[in-house]
Amino acid sequence: MKTTRRNFIQQTALFTSVFTLGFDWFESKGAAMAIANEPGRFNAFLSIDALGKIRLYSPNPEIGQGIKTAFPVVVAEELDVDWRQVEVLQANLDTQNFERQLTGGSGALKHSWERLRKAGASVRQMMVQAAANQWKVDASTCKTSKGFVLGPSGQKASYGSLAAEAAKLPVPATVTYKDRKDYQIIGTRVRGVDNKSIVTGKPVFGIDVRKPGMVFAQIVRPPFGATLKSFSAEDVKKMPGIIDVVSFKNKVAIVGTSTYEIMQARQNLTCSYGSEAPLEGNDTHQAWFDAGMKSDKATLQRKDGDFAKAISEATKVIEATYECPFISHSPMEPMNFFADVKPGSVLLAGPTQVPQPAQKAIATLLGVPENTIQVELTKMGGGFGRRLSNDFALEAAELSSIIKMPVLVMWTREDDMGGGTYRPAVRYHFKAGIDAKGNITAFYLRGVGLNAGNSTRQDNFPVGAIDHVLIESVDQKSAVTTGPWRAPITNFLGFAEQAFLDEVAEAAGKDPIQMRLDLLARVKSNPVGKITYEPDRFAEVIKQVAEKSQWKKKPGVHQGFSVYFSHFSYVAQVAEVQVKNGKAQVTQVTAVTDCGEVINLSGAENQVKGAIIDGMGHAMFAKLNFQAGVTSPTNFNAYRMIRGNEVPKIDAYFVDNGISPTGLGEPALPPTGGSIANAIYAATKKRFYKQPFY
Incomplete structure (x- = not known):
């Protein structure tokens, strides 16, 4: 029972x-x-x-x-x-x-x-x-x-x-x-x-919800930036199992007795769209990046010392630009939600990461008291931040209020990937000045994001170790809907920062690990401005991963290092690459994590390993394209994700310090792209400045 x-x-x-x-x-x-x-x-x-x-x-x-x-x-x-x-x-x-x-x-x-x-x-x-x-x-x-x-x-x-x-x-x-x-x-x-x-197949996921009198619905959404002008539904309404076709908020919903019948009817629905301005595409986004990099209206996020003077006096100046595309959260279970809106009560059921914000938003939408809305939580078939947005729950509630019936709104895979909420696209430009002794004297970062807000983390390493720092951000508004993706912002910033620091270490003639340890020693003795990390804990994961990975002690193996602090936890990684048949293959990743007290060791290992696999796959393969407001690809046959035979051996270790627990679901992802890119460079002398790598 x-x-x-x-x-x-x-x-x-x-x-x-x-x-x-x-x-x-x-x-x-x-x-x-x-x-x-x-x-x-x-x-x-x-x-x-x-x-x-x-x-x-x-x-x-x-x-x-x-x-x-x-x-x-x-x-x-x-x-x-x-x-x-x-x-x-x-x-x-x-x-x-x-x-x-x-x-x-x-x-x-x-x-x-x-x-x-x-x-x-x-x-x-x-x-x-x-x-x-x-x-x-x-x-x-x-x-x-x-x-x-x-x-x-x-x-x-x-x-x-x-x-x-x-x-x-x-x-x-x-x-x-x-x-x-x-x-x-x-x-x-x-x-x-x-x-x-x-x-044994017992949990009820959102997609499995069944309630008395419930109907099903799928919703057709316009291209990003477009407006619904008209739709032809008379023939659709005559098809088997179709109850109604209604429009609301620039969308068209097909309501029926089964998902199969709805999907068949949907093929016969014709919608006409228009827009006041040209719809966005890849070229639009590149133009916005270019403009953002030149903009004189950037938001100042951090200023230590006199960067302009320090960079002009540097013996060497290193510059690099990094860019990532929009990507889909692509959980295995597409978005869905159940709603039954009645006079005086609302029953909601489905997979949401934020049930209370869903309740509040729906109360506002329907103009009803929050305490009249009951939210049942189902099992979730993945999320990675996608289910922090409640657009699918709002759709279900509004549609139920219109058709006066309990309804389960079901997204197809194409809906999920083609009309979803994506990881923002971002471009970063770094600049560093090095003195005659190989010390970093100046550090600059400008982030330009599309619906990313502040695309920098201005109080994170290596700030605090450098006297002259300037960090700026530009946010370009886009019609493409974006939201948190696993380890928001840092999922790409971690790669960009760590790849750039390796390039700086090479120019300075220093070992990448030792350079970071030297910077952290500087922070510990004389920090510059505000920092959000603890240098001792930062240094400890670096030292342990160097030991456990046998840094630079394995003949024939090319290694890359990366370390990052996010969600109050520290993760250092060493990736290993071997060249086989002329191709660089990632064969092993060693990770050391300081997340304080580890509650469940098997769960902790799964989180670290899963984050590394996720980070590796998206850094190497995942990308969405846009043309006239339409996304492609929209299914897994064309959206490249990591495959089982591409997953390397992963060794996950934890610092045993007894400190109260900190985050673990996300922190192992940000350093992954950097460790892999740096390892591939060690093997091939090819640096990556854009994701995906391939």
Whole structure:
């Protein structure tokens, strides 16, 4: 039986005693750790039944980053229970009891680490006190082990047997956390809580949603920058299974009883478009880049010292320009969403990384109170930032309000890649000045982005190590819709910066790794201006990757180095290339990551390896083209992505420093393009200035 909130409450009511602690995952103060009087309180909570079964709701949408496993691991560790006792359930949107109920920015664990620990440790302490009261001993003489409290004279009581009495105790104002050396679950390999259900086909993805009376719809969207002038739908409406054809917001929706019938009808729909200005194409975008590089209206992002003077006095000046195209997020599950808009209530269901913003946007769109909108979270077949946008959810809600029926809006693959929200296209120009000793004395960066906002990261390395720095940005508005793509901005900036620094190191006659370590030593002793990174942690991942990759010690192997800081984490990589049959092939990537405490080792390795594969594939192959506002290609037969036989051996290591967790879903991607490009240069003496490389 599928577990819903209603039958969950019914199930927990079957037990003679249920302890439920409602806690705010996002507030670690004692006042937020209140006892829930009813077992089904839909807060961030854990429940323990009389049999010792622990149920835990995970509030953040699971999108493959492993948060549905990692959050409960932290709670279970501090609760001191057998992981096999824990059942994890996905929470739906609940704005009364959750904050930051979203997936994006690799920030969930960083934000919730202390809250999760306190949630588990508080319950553990209350169980101990309940047992001590029962045995009439001092609580300090008791300890816990795998869901049991152990007394000083051999007493033993399960959490389940103590639940009723523990529920009557006040939540402790202060708690003691476990020592790291006593961890039994954190830092080990924990299987994903949904693994078995996924491989047996049980999860309900957004594309699988089925509700009573539901119809299906596909929406035809105009080329970027175009306006719908007219459409011919009379013949389409006569086709089998077609219920209606309606237009709204420059779009045309075909509504029917099945996706197959809609897709057949769609082939007969004729739409006419117009525009006041020529529609965008590749040539338009190149012209905008050229103009942005020459513009005298750039936004100043950082200025240290006197760059113009320092560059004029430099012994050597190195310049390079880098460019990346728009690219698709291309998740395996195309966009989709269900909506049922009725007078006084709205039911939404689907895969979104940001359910609360979806609720707010739809409330505004429909002019209804937010508390009348219920959002059910489904499994997501990928996202990579695409599902941070809620355009598909808004479409479903608006269409349902028009046709007065519950509807599942389904995008095709061509819709997803041809009318989606893309990674912005960007061009960077770098300039560096070197003195007679090979030291960098001046550093310049101008970023020109198409709908990228500030396309620079002005407080990141190597700033802080150079006296004279000038960083500027230009944002060109485009009709092409853009949004966050895995590791926003840094996904390409990381490559460009690291490829450029290698070119500077070569001009300065320095080893690429040693040059970066020297710069970080300068930051540590005398930083210039504001920085967002810690030089010691930065240097440590560099030193470890040099050791683990045997930097420049492998005969016949060409290596490239890269390091980057993003989402509060540090990742250093060494890529290896061998030339076979005249072609450079990436054979291995070694990565060292400092993301603080590693919660689930297998999940962490998957995140690092997945980010490297993603970064490699998109740096080497992925590209979209535009002509007259139309995107190409729009399916995987022509949109080149990395293939299984192209994935190199990847070794992922982690710095063990016990620091609170930081981001992990994205930080390993930005350095990947740089390490590979630098390795290919070492093998072929060919530098890459544009992505994709091939």
